[in-house]
Amino acid sequence: MSDRLTFDMVSPEKHLFSAEVDVVTVPGSEGDFGVLANHSPMMSVLRPGIVLVEDGGTTTRYFVQGGFADVTPDGLTILAEQALAVDGDDKDALQDAVTQARSRVEAETDEQKKAEAETVLRVLEEIL
Amino acid sequence: MASLKELRNRISSVKATQKITRAMQMVAASKLRRAQDAAISARPYAERMSLVLANLAAGVAGQDGAPALLSGTGKEDTHLLIVATAERGLCGGFNASIAKLAKERALALKAEGKTVKILCVGRKGGDLLKRDFEADMLETVTYQGLKSVGFEQAQEVATQVLALFETEAFDVCTLYYSEFVNVITQIPKELQIIPAHLDEDSTLDLGGAAYDYEPEETEILDALLPRNISIQILRALLENAASEQGARMSAMDNATRNAGEMIDSLTITYNRSRQAQITKELIEIISGAEAL
Numbered sequence: 001m002s003d004r005l006t007f008d009m010v011s012p013e014k015h016l017f018s019a020e021v022d023v024v025t026v027p028g029s030e031g032d033f034g035v036l037a038n039h040s041p042m043m044s045v046l047r048p049g050i051v052l053v054e055d056g057g058t059t060t061r062y063f064v065q066g067g068f069a070d071v072t073p074d075g076l077t078i079l080a081e082q083a084l085a086v087d088g089d090d091k092d093a094l095q096d097a098v099t100q101a102r103s104r105v106e107a108e109t110d111e112q113k114k115a116e117a118e119t120v121l122r123v124l125e126e127i128l
Numbered sequence: 129m130a131s132l133k134e135l136r137n138r139i140s141s142v143k144a145t146q147k148i149t150r151a152m153q154m155v156a157a158s159k160l161r162r163a164q165d166a167a168i169s170a171r172p173y174a175e176r177m178s179l180v181l182a183n184l185a186a187g188v189a190g191q192d193g194a195p196a197l198l199s200g201t202g203k204e205d206t207h208l209l210i211v212a213t214a215e216r217g218l219c220g221g222f223n224a225s226i227a228k229l230a231k232e233r234a235l236a237l238k239a240e241g242k243t244v245k246i247l248c249v250g251r252k253g254g255d256l257l258k259r260d261f262e263a264d265m266l267e268t269v270t271y272q273g274l275k276s277v278g279f280e281q282a283q284e285v286a287t288q289v290l291a292l293f294e295t296e297a298f299d300v301c302t303l304y305y306s307e308f309v310n311v312i313t314q315i316p317k318e319l320q321i322i323p324a325h326l327d328e329d330s331t332l333d334l335g336g337a338a339y340d341y342e343p344e345e346t347e348i349l350d351a352l353l354p355r356n357i358s359i360q361i362l363r364a365l366l367e368n369a370a371s372e373q374g375a376r377m378s379a380m381d382n383a384t385r386n387a388g389e390m391i392d393s394l395t396i397t398y399n400r401s402r403q404a405q406i407t408k409e410l411i412e413i414i415s416g417a418e419a420l
Contacts, residue, residue, distance in 0.1 A: 010176055011173060012170055012173050013166070029343060040340060041339045043184065045343065045351055070180045079173060079176055079177060
């Protein structure tokens with residue numbers, strides 16, 4: 001059996017990532033968890049946060065707005081609602097996301113939605 | 129026979145038409161690339177989503193209290209048909225073929241004594257179905273003036289559909305759109321989204337291991353099912369956008385070619401009648417000279 005994890009990340013707009021990696025740390029709704037190869041099958045909801053992809057000593061960070069992680073014997077699949085590379089070319093998009101989250105925090109009247117937007121904003125401010 | 133002036137006018141008007149169709153073909157070709165990329169990149173997400181959902185559903189199936197979006201309302205009396213078409217015409221049989229598929233289904237359902245409700249996304253579908261099903265149409269959502277459809281639009285439609293479902297306005301919801309295969313082929317498709325239609329064969333073999341869920345299965349399902357609807361609608365809209373451009377491109381290509389053929393045959397007629405006229409004038413002059 002291979003000791004490398006097949007990792008796919010897809011968003012509604014595009015297929016973001018598809019490769020074999022060492023470890024992926026996923027921001028689950030009930031806490032972060034790391035996924036190595038041959039992880040037992042599981043399914044988790046994501047909270048807004050950072051997905052860490054580690055491969056051969058290098059770490060790539062992705063910001064995800066939310067979504068689902070699905071671990072199967074074939075590997076890990078993340079269905080992200082919105083995913084942006086933190087250190088890559090998506091800087092502008094990240095800035096947009098911050099502005100958007102900020103205006104949502106101000107505009108949203110629904111308590112729950114407001115809290116959601118605040119979480120997004122907090123995570124985003126942390127990484128920028 | 130038409131006079132020379134008339135023929136000249138015909139030729140220049142066909143030429144003008146050809147210019148327009150050629151321009152439309154080129155515009156469609158350039159839009160097609162972007163639409164096609166968007167449609168193709170949306171596929172993995174939608175497919176994964178169905179796969180994940182199928183896995184989850186297999187676990188919940190048969191249990192009591194499964195979400196209504198998955199198991200249905202228990203009856204099949206009222207059908208909601210979402211007909212996704214283009215905003216504009218001049219794209220061959222694209223709009224008509226989607227509307228036709230939806231129409232056949234609607235008539236079949238009506239024959240069975242079921243209630244049919246129609247929600248049109250895109251102006252053309254609304255126009256086409258209005259004649260036969262005006263009484264059953266709920267609304268026509270149009271995106272006039274919008275450059276490209278995206279997740280936001282899909283979400284709006286999904287929210288509307290879910291709100292209708294919650295008020296028990298329908299039992300079964302089917303989505304009609306056109307799948308993009310290539311520039312020449314677009315296949316009109318129907319897809320049942322409520323209750324979620326799942327491919328039984330697509331469930332994964334876990335080799336005996338049980339799935340862990342975080343949080344609970346039902347909670348995930350509650351989050352996943354509405355999302356799945358937006359995604360399937362988004363996919364339909366994106367596939368439609370690509371199909372529309374593809375259909376328009378080939379329709380306009382045909383039109384350009386037809387116009388070319390028409391110009392050729394008109395030009396031949398024009399030259400012939402010009403020749404005929406010259407010959408006639410010559411004969412007149414010669415016979416006039418001979419008569420002297």
